[in-house]
């Protein structure tokens with residue numbers, strides 16, 4: 113009897129071992145494979161561009177696949193892919209992007225946006241992590257996101273915008289002066305605006321004086337641009353999805369090095385900030401920067417994550433929007449004239465533009481900017497992964513599916529925006545705008561994970577426009593339609609947005625000219 117027990121014990125041990133291995137295989141291999149097969153079967157009937165059975169749309173997006181392609185090709189193809197997919201989907205039902213065998217569901221209809229983007233427990237798709245923002249607000253998972261969002265939200269409330277606008281004014285009032293040697297010839301203000309928006313956000317969130325650390329700021333711009341581009345390259349090539357493999361590619365190596373360099377830079381910004389604050393500590397509560405606030409709620413790692421997130425999210429988006437708004441003005445002299453009138457009525461001569469309430473009284477400026485953000489949203493698609501199944505336009509989207517919301521398409525829905533390609537600020541008159549569903553205008557996202565900096569962004573755009581427009585009249589060298597677009601993480605013009613600035617010597621003369 114005893115003998116039998118001793119024989120069955122090792123057997124029992126091996127049985128448990130087999131069960132553990134079987135469970136492990138089930139969890140790591142079998143379950144995900146079955147889930148994937150189920151999704152492939154479920155989504156294969158949805159609208160999509162012609163695809164390869166195994167590689168899906170990867171060759172369309174990344175022409176050298178399986179080898180890394182040139183970034184310019186990927187970003188242009190990506191935009192073209194979106195355009196063709198949406199334009200061939202007449203009823204705005206769901207579409208699919210097939211990254212190999214992996215489906216990404218594309219939505220654009222405002223009802224679908226409402227169904228997906230109002231969910232709170234959302235994760236971001238896998239490729240967001242390539243942007244290098246770690247657990248910063250944009251990329252963090254729901255549990256950490258809730259804590260950090262609650263902590264950071266007070267920093268961006270309206271009361272603080274009144275202080276931000278004063279800081280913005282300090283930088284932006286210098287811009288017309290800097291442009292004086294560039295008048296009467298075609299220019300793209302990309303570098304000037306890009307540097308300037310970075311200087312402001314670093315001043316606002318990290319107390320870095322506008323003129324300090326010039327070299328570091330230039331390097332930051334280059335590094336963030338390069339990381340954004342490689343992130344897109346990684347997303348479009350499954351071989352680059354694995355951290356372990358990117359080390360075998362030159363771009364992968366330089367990407368990792370760039371991430372390290374950004375971290376080092378953030379440390380040096382923090383060091384510099386310490387010195388600045390010791391020399392001149394903030395006097396009023398509104399002068400406290402974001403780092404002050406973060407230090408109360410998180411450790412040094414968390415503070416750095418949020419610092420780099422707000423710097424990355426808070427300069428390029430504003431910069432691209434501003435370039436588009438100036439370019440659009442240069443193509444619409446009538447709109448420019450009306451805006452100019454409004455601006456000089458509220459801010460004649462060199463009146464400082466740091467009066468929050470007066471800026472908000474410029475209602476046409478607000479409508480004009482909304483129209484510009486509708487037609488040229490700097491972020492043209494955003495991603496979601498839901499933790500529950502959701503029914504969208506009659507089709508079930510399973511939990512854990514990658515979903516892209518295509519903002520450019522949401523903003524050109526003809527049933528919401530008649531004559532959608534027309535640049536028409538009048539759409540935003542109260543009697544018209546009251547008919548536009550909130551989920552149909554989403555340049556700053558929608559729902560709980562919307563843009564935390566949207567008031568800041570709108571205010572900054574307004575201050576820039578007031579300063580530039582009251583000093584210069586603007587003509588564009590091309591039409592908006594002739595500018596090809598490319599899709600990196602943000603949507604960018606693939607050609608310079610050239611404008612010609614002319615000094616407004618004399619207001620009366622200018623009125624006649626316009």
Ligand code: HEM
Pocket residue numbers: 249250251261313421422425426427429430433489490491494495554555556557558560561562563564565566568569
């Ligand atoms: C015109 C300028 C801007 C545009 C078009 C824009 C657009 C967006 C969009 C579409 C999202 C949602 C992303 C998603 O759901 O995945 C977002 C999120 C975010 N934006 Fe902006 N943004 C702008 C300016 C700013 C500025 C100035 C800041 C900071 C000062 C900022 C900080 C953030 C942050 C931290 C998030 C993540 C919010 C969260 O998940 O809780 N953005 N932005």
